Amino acid sequence: MKTLVVIPDRCVGCRRCELYCSFKFYKTHNPARSRIHVIRSEPYIDAPIICLQCGLCIGSCPSGAISRNAKTGAIVVNEEKCTGCGLCVSSCPIGMIRVDPVTHVAIKCDLCGGDPECVKGCPEEALQYIDAEKAAYYRKLAFAKLFEKAAVALKPFPR
Amino acid sequence: MKQLFGYAGKVLRVNLTNKKILRQPLREDIIDNYIGCVGYAARVLWEELKPGIDPLGPQNKLIFATGPLTGTLCPASGSHEICTKSPLTGAWAEAHSGGFFGPKLKFSGFDFVILEGRAEKPVYLWVHDGEAEIRDAKELWGKTVHETTDVVLEEIGDPEASVACIGPAGEKLVRFAAVMNDKDRAAARCGPGAVMGSKKIKAVVTNGIQGISIAQPEEFYEAVTEAEEALKKNMPNVHTIIPLGTIGLVNIYNSQGALPTKYGYTGYFENAEKFSGETLANTFLVKRRACFGCTMGCGRYSEVKSGPWATPPHEGPEYETAAMLGSLCLHDNLEAIIRANYLCNSYGLDTISTGNAIAFAMECYDKGLLTIADTGGLELRWGDSATIINLIENIAKREGVGDLLAEGVRRAAAKIGKGAEELALHVKGLEMPAHEPRGEAKSTALLYATSPRGACHMHPYWTGSWDFNQWTGGLLELGLPWPAPDRFAETGVGKGLAVKLLMFHGVIQDITGVCRFPALGKEDDCITPKRYARMLSALTGREINQFELMKISERVLNLEKCFNVREGLTRKDDTLPKKMKEPIATGPTKGQAVTNLDGMLDEYYEACGWNKKTSIPTREKLEELGLKDVADELAGMAKTPKI
Numbered sequence: 001m002k003t004l005v006v007i008p009d010r011c012v013g014c015r016r017c018e019l020y021c022s023f024k025f026y027k028t029h030n031p032a033r034s035r036i037h038v039i040r041s042e043p044y045i046d047a048p049i050i051c052l053q054c055g056l057c058i059g060s061c062p063s064g065a066i067s068r069n070a071k072t073g074a075i076v077v078n079e080e081k082c083t084g085c086g087l088c089v090s091s092c093p094i095g096m097i098r099v100d101p102v103t104h105v106a107i108k109c110d111l112c113g114g115d116p117e118c119v120k121g122c123p124e125e126a127l128q129y130i131d132a133e134k135a136a137y138y139r140k141l142a143f144a145k146l147f148e149k150a151a152v153a154l155k156p157f158p159r
Numbered sequence: 160m161k162q163l164f165g166y167a168g169k170v171l172r173v174n175l176t177n178k179k180i181l182r183q184p185l186r187e188d189i190i191d192n193y194i195g196c197v198g199y200a201a202r203v204l205w206e207e208l209k210p211g212i213d214p215l216g217p218q219n220k221l222i223f224a225t226g227p228l229t230g231t232l233c234p235a236s237g238s239h240e241i242c243t244k245s246p247l248t249g250a251w252a253e254a255h256s257g258g259f260f261g262p263k264l265k266f267s268g269f270d271f272v273i274l275e276g277r278a279e280k281p282v283y284l285w286v287h288d289g290e291a292e293i294r295d296a297k298e299l300w301g302k303t304v305h306e307t308t309d310v311v312l313e314e315i316g317d318p319e320a321s322v323a324c325i326g327p328a329g330e331k332l333v334r335f336a337a338v339m340n341d342k343d344r345a346a347a348r349c350g351p352g353a354v355m356g357s358k359k360i361k362a363v364v365t366n367g368i369q370g371i372s373i374a375q376p377e378e379f380y381e382a383v384t385e386a387e388e389a390l391k392k393n394m395p396n397v398h399t400i401i402p403l404g405t406i407g408l409v410n411i412y413n414s415q416g417a418l419p420t421k422y423g424y425t426g427y428f429e430n431a432e433k434f435s436g437e438t439l440a441n442t443f444l445v446k447r448r449a450c451f452g453c454t455m456g457c458g459r460y461s462e463v464k465s466g467p468w469a470t471p472p473h474e475g476p477e478y479e480t481a482a483m484l485g486s487l488c489l490h491d492n493l494e495a496i497i498r499a500n501y502l503c504n505s506y507g508l509d510t511i512s513t514g515n516a517i518a519f520a521m522e523c524y525d526k527g528l529l530t531i532a533d534t535g536g537l538e539l540r541w542g543d544s545a546t547i548i549n550l551i552e553n554i555a556k557r558e559g560v561g562d563l564l565a566e567g568v569r570r571a572a573a574k575i576g577k578g579a580e581e582l583a584l585h586v587k588g589l590e591m592p593a594h595e596p597r598g599e600a601k602s603t604a605l606l607y608a609t610s611p612r613g614a615c616h617m618h619p620y621w622t623g624s625w626d627f628n629q630w631t632g633g634l635l636e637l638g639l640p641w642p643a644p645d646r647f648a649e650t651g652v653g654k655g656l657a658v659k660l661l662m663f664h665g666v667i668q669d670i671t672g673v674c675r676f677p678a679l680g681k682e683d684d685c686i687t688p689k690r691y692a693r694m695l696s697a698l699t700g701r702e703i704n705q706f707e708l709m710k711i712s713e714r715v716l717n718l719e720k721c722f723n724v725r726e727g728l729t730r731k732d733d734t735l736p737k738k739m740k741e742p743i744a745t746g747p748t749k750g751q752a753v754t755n756l757d758g759m760l761d762e763y764y765e766a767c768g769w770n771k772k773t774s775i776p777t778r779e780k781l782e783e784l785g786l787k788d789v790a791d792e793l794a795g796m797a798k799t800p801k802i
Contacts, residue, residue: 012456014449019232022370023380029231030266030370041318042342043462043472044445101368121232123387123454 001073004109004116005135006048008142010126013038013046020121024112032101035109036118036127048118048127051075051096051109052139060091065106074111082106163187164374165227165698166195171269171291173284175358176217176276180291185270192785194695195270196226197253198670198715200242203273205718205789210725210796214246215332215357217277223260223323223363225270226672230262230371230451232383233694234390234686235674237262237451239340244726245349246357247334247512247567248588251611251722253618254337254351256323257450257458257674258344260365263321267367274358283324283362285315288369296361301327303505304339305473307362317366324362325352326507328555332356333565335512335590339504343474344450347509349589349612350567374700382693387454390677392684395628396455399436400676404447404459405478407436412482416748417598417627419591420486421541422518423584423738426598427746430491434481443497445472455676461497468498468544476500476510482593483514488521488547495544499551506555515590516564517550519571519583528579535559581737587728589613597739598748600627600646605658605759608733611719617675619716620665622658624679632680633687634660637709649755655762666712667691714784717776720769721789725796730774733760 018034026033037049053075058066065081066088068074077097082105088097089106097108109116111129119129128135162168163185172181189202200222212218221243228236239261245252264272268289281296294314299307304326311322323340329352336352337345355361373379390396399407412418413431420428432438443463449456462472476484476496484499485491503510523529524539531538537553537560539546553561563571568590572583584591586607594616596604602622607614616623624630626646631639639660640653648654667688668675677686688705696702723732735756742752764771768780781790 009446012447012449012458014237014453014456015451016232016454019452023232023373023376026370027376028370028372030368032266032368033370044460046446046448124456 001132002129003132003135004050004111004129005138006050006142007126007128007138008145010124011046011048012124013040016121016123017048017118017127020117024117035107049094049096057088057091057097060088062087072111072114076110077106077108079105164372164700167265167268167270167369169269170271170273171286172273174275175278175360178293193715194226194670194711196224196670196672197240197242200224201715201718204242205722208244214244214249215353219244219354221274221351221354223264223272225261225265226670227699228694229672230265231698233673234386235453235455235677237453238672238674239264241338241346241351243351243354246353247350248613250587250726250728251719252349252351253612254346254348256340256344256346258341259451260321260323260340261672262451264365265371266369267365268369272363274360278359281359281361283311283360283364286363286365288367299361300330304507305342305505308342311362311364315364320364320366322362322364325355326505328506328508329353329356331557333554334567335509337507337509339507343504348615352507373698375697379694379697382697386686386690389684389686390454393680400457401455403436403440404457406439406459406476406481408478409435409481410437416746417595418482418486419593419595421489422487422522425745426595426743426748428486431486433491434485434493434496438493448474463494463497466494468494470498470501473501473504479593480510483511484547487514487518489542490544490547492544495547499547502551508555511592512590513551513554515584516568517547519568520550520564522582523575523579528575528577533560584736586614586735587732589615592616594623597743597751597753599623601649602626602654602658604735604739604753605654605763608735608756609763611723619662619669621679622661625657625661630680631682632664632678632685633682633689634664635682647751650758650762654759656766658763659766662716663709663712664688666715667708670715671695717781717784717786718789720776721793724775724793733774
């Protein structure tokens with residue numbers, strides 16, 4: 001089984017993944033309709049945030065519109081059943097399910113059915129679709145980065 | 160109105176005097192003939208600005224411009240341009256910047272923001288989702304770029320919006336003040352920051368959720384893939400620009416004798432290694448950073464953690480900054496260069512003009528034209544880090560000798576007198592950047608002399624790519640002379656024609672709204688006019704080939720030229736500083752000088768179809784380009800020479 005994973009520190013923040021994603025689903029260029037989201041924050045941070053396909057949102061859906069695809073392992077939204085109520089949005093701990101501003105139904109990463117477009121489009125190879133066992137290391141590495149010693153300047157930053 | 164694929168479709172026009180906000184549809188006649196971005200802005204400013212106006216007066220207008228390819232998958236699409244009449248040169252001004260502002264402006268529903276008039280009190284503009292509001296900026300006035308950005312984002316409550324703002328330098332009307340976006344990206348050349356300062360508008364902030372529609376999605380996808388693949392083969396990118404950033408050019412330029420050193424004295428600096436890209440990579444570099452949609456990612460992100468030049472993490476320094484605040488000032492301290500870059504960004508200064516002005520002051524001091532009495536007790540010694548840092552502060556705040564330098568080197572030299580004019584390195588008032596034309600290539604010398612915005616290596620295109628690097632950029636089918644002649648050759652080898660064609664290639668990026676870098680390369684390893692035409696056709700649904708695209712480029716460049724003619728600039732202004740006609744003193748290019756600029760100008764004007772005596776485009780040329788109204792207006796003017 002393969003899974004989508006971010007290799008930490010590779011992203012340079014170009015956001016081409018967002019463009020590829022919105023293009024794949026809607027034939028448009030619109031980061032607001034992308035199912036992957038790059039966070040750029042000062043200082044230091046350029047990080048693609050992806051759905052981890054954990055499935056927490058399944059139980060939050062009152063319409064039974066969210067389920068797991070057995071083939072890819074992806075959590076997918078049935079757009080016919082979705083009423084756009086948005087309960088799933090608050091259920092996601094990392095903010096990776098949202099209500100589309102145009103269609104008003106929930107959207108999230110479905111791993112492009114097993115051939116993720118963002119992986120093909122990433123110029124830095126920061127996004128990879130690899131064996132889940134191998135990917136586990138990078139997931140742990142990303143998590144471990146939370147414990148990285150903060151880079152503190154010896155002097156207060158001058159303004 | 161029919162749907163315009165690739166465009167947001169609207170122009171936001173804000174009159175700051177009466178606070179009127181207009182949302183206008185794009186003018187299709189301009190789109191058809193000028194594509195967008197700089198082309199669109201050039202037409203609007205030609206029609207709406209009266210000649211002779213004060214660039215810092217309320218009659219001037221300032222346009223934030225994007226093109227159809229901005230914000231799309233076209234590689235390096237994170238651009239916008241700011242077009243206005245320059246307070247530095249009094250001529251055509253366009254300042255290019257990367258970052259995120261351009262794409263986000265399009266996502267907000269507007270291709271252009273036109274600022275008119277002058278606000279009574281400081282304001283900023285919040286543009287989002289097809290709406291715009293003018294907000295009070297009393298609390299922001301006086302704040303640095305970095306502070307302003309943080310405060311504004313907090314105030315509007317959208318942490319992902321993009322802020323383009325001025326710092327204290329723009330407020331104080333420093334004539335080379337920049338408009339900074341996303342904190343450390345600069346639209347700096349020609350002083351658009353001073354124009355914003357004169358209009359009392361501190362910032363334009365934008366974000367939105369509107370997408371960019373594509374006429375032929377599958378074909379566009381394929382065209383983008385073709386462009387991406389070509390760039391992967393571009394070896395200068397792979398070996399220098401991507402791993403080292405533009406600052407990686409320091410060692411290369413120095414080894415070729417083209418690194419401007421000691422303000423026009425030479426093209427070689429023995430200490431260049433100390434502030435090279437290689438040294439940066441091993442010392443203060445934190446990481447790489449890309450602008451929106453870029454497959455290259457030339458941006459550096461650096462930090463100096465301690466010491467006298469401690470500097471917070473921020474983007475830079477670029478090659479131009481390192482050379483202008485380094486070798487040009489005979490200065491080799493990388494930490495101080497990083498600090499200087501941060502200060503320029505923070506105050507909102509053009510690092511090129513700032514470095515040039517500082518080196519100019521050092522030379523004047525060296526030669527006794529400026530004394531310690533003029534500088535208020537400050538010694539201006541070559542290569543002194545503290546002097547550079549102090550002068551940046553002084554210029555930004557217009558204090559002491561900084562007040563003089565803030566006028567730009569042309570005005571400063573005129574004020575100093577005593578022969579200072581002969582020392583100043585500028586063309587049309589725009590300070591010369593860090594490509595020493597005598598050491599690099601004579602095409603660069605011709606470009607400096609003729610670029611509509613003044614001495615510039617990148618506007619409209621880096622012509623040195625042809626005779627210095629021996630690249631063609633995909634222009635062979637368009638008639639580029641090949642093989643390229645010796646870089647030091649001047650006349651009789653087709654440089655006039657080549658510079659013309661290379662300029663047209665550059666205007667393609669200016670009118671489609673993308674970065675220049677992917678267009679630099681060999682015949683097949685860059686984004687060629689043909690590839691831009693393919694992407695543009697698929698995006699907009701309007702079939703256009705590379706020949707038609709080059710014709711539109713020619714129209715835009717002629718219009719920019721005519722803008723300058725209307726302001727009274729002619730052949731006498733297409734010149735070079737006196738020093739460029741004197742030999743380089745040391746290094747690999749020792750003895751090189753520009754000996755026959757007039758001959759090169761003749762060849763260039765002839766290739767362009769312009770009058771050789773005056774440099775003014777002929778009526779036949781303008782009519783051929785569909786610019787009859789422009790020719791009529793010029794002919795009707797009392798003061799300009801008849802065309």
